[in-house]
Amino acid sequence: MLKYTLKRLGSTVLVLFLASILVFFLTVHSGDPLADLRESNDPDAPFEMEQRIYHMQLDQPWYTRYxxxxxxxxxxxxxxxxxxxxxxGQDLNPILMQAAEDSLRLVFIATIASIVLGILIGILTAIRQYSxxxxSVSFIxxxxxxxxxxxxxxxxxxxLAIYFNDWMQEGAEFSWGQLLLISGVMAVVVPLIAGGSAMRRLVTGAVVGLFSAGALWYFDSAQxxxxxxxxxxxxxxxxxxxxxGLTALIAxxxxxxxxxTALTVAALSIVSYYATWNLLQDPPGGWFFLGALFVLTIVICVVIARTMGGYAKGQATSVAVLTGVLSSALILLDHFMYHWPNMMSLKPRPISTIGSHTRRFTEDDVTWWQVNLDLLTQLWIPTVILMLISLATYTRYTRSSMLEVARQDYIRTARAKGASERTVVLKHAFRNALIPLATIVAFDFAGLIGGTVVLERIFNWxxxxxxxxxxxxxxxxxxxxGFMIITGFVAVLFNFFADILYAVLDPRIRV
Known part of the structure; x- marks a missing residue:
């Protein structure tokens, strides 16, 4: 495995090196960088031309500049x-760092959201083929x-921005028409996902519709x-x-x-909710501190699972880690919600349509939570657009991969041996269906980076x-x-991870 990893890493470095030469050559020969100054009538144009020649080293051949x-x-x-x-003559390091932070934050969040939703929807559509x-999902x-x-x-x-901001300023209340519309949509969609006989769907739809109406009324009353x-x-x-739920799904x-094991992790999560409340009101180190807590959570979950898991340590580890991570996400979400009214007091119309952040949210008197809430609200619309564009790819590839794997002999053998449908779908079918998906993730990430060029123009990022x-x-x-080396490195890095994931999912690839 080490030899395979080093081999793929070497090819990754070579690809980046050759791509950098090609891009630099094409860029320097794509036009005249002094064209605007040659046509200028400004008396300072000759001096500015000399300055630009100095900063860009235009008196040197392209390979020396490279x-x-x-x-x-x-x-x-x-x-x-x-x-x-x-x-x-401006130093590019801080400029690139800020630009990369804005763009990669958008692409990473959109990619993760589309992968998770796309795979879940793809599995459901494969299980409910031709329903x-x-x-409906294919059309949407x-x-x-x-x-x-x-x-x-x-x-x-x-x-998602202008009308939402108007709704928030009007008191964030649902009209009876909106309440009935949302409840009706839920009453139709959930039975389609759940399936079953006509009577079962009718009962499920009625229960879901009434529950949705009651929940919306409660949320409306509680503002x-x-x-x-x-x-x-x-x-x-x-x-x-x-x-x-995770225990029922996995084991x-x-x-x-x-x-x-899972219940123990859940209990510890609740204890940590109270133990860290005051500490997280102003987290020292920001995201680095939260990242350290996240790593610590995974370590504790693994130790608990290896200690209490018995003969099912592998399944116990998966369930414990997922329970710990998702419970930690709930705690983080609760802290964001807790500080939402403070952010609204500074920004009554929370969803902006211009820029990646609000300028006044970078001042010293603004808390860490308010700054990050502002960043998340600015990410909301571009992330949704990128996610929806990529969702179709992951959904259709997951569906086709699952259907192809479901026809294999080892799937029929697993069912014949009496394995539960959960074991057949998640343990036998899904793992093998991930192999072609690994390729799609790598290429789609590079495509999303290109798609941000259009979105950044529209939203003035x-x-x-x-x-x-x-x-x-x-x-x-x-x-x-700078754009090529950063985005290219990330895209090639995703391809490298895809190659390593191939070897993990199918050990025959290592040979």
């Missing part, structure tokens, strides 16, 4: 990266896939949109619900050792796409190379 750029980038191995300067649910996901990005962004600005909370009771109920409730387009128009190779 070698100087490469030496600066290779300094990253010594933790002293130097991406050069733009044509105005009304299958046909292909409709999203065919939407032009710029048109979808304009619609999202209206319905949940303005003062949201999961609360201690919600964390307790949902944590134990996750423990039981089965008859496996008591796994169930007791100063991200990697905006930086790339501006630099290309100005024939400025340093920002273009």
């Amino acid at each position: 070698w100087g750029w490469l030496q600066g980038v290779l300094g990253c191995f010594r933790l002293s990266c130097d991406f050069g300067t733009n044509r105005e 009304v649910f299958d046909y 996901v292909f409709l999203f896939f065919s939407l032009p990005t710029f048109w979808a962004a304009v619609l999202a600005k209206d319905y 949940f949109a303005l003062y949201p909370r999961v609360g201690a009771l919600g964390v307790i109920l949902l944590s134990f619900g996750l423990a039981v 089965g409730l008859k496996n008591r050792q796994v169930l007791y 100063n991200g990697m796409g905006q930086l790339f387009v501006t630099a290309l128009q100005q024939v400025d190779p340093a920002p273009v190379m």
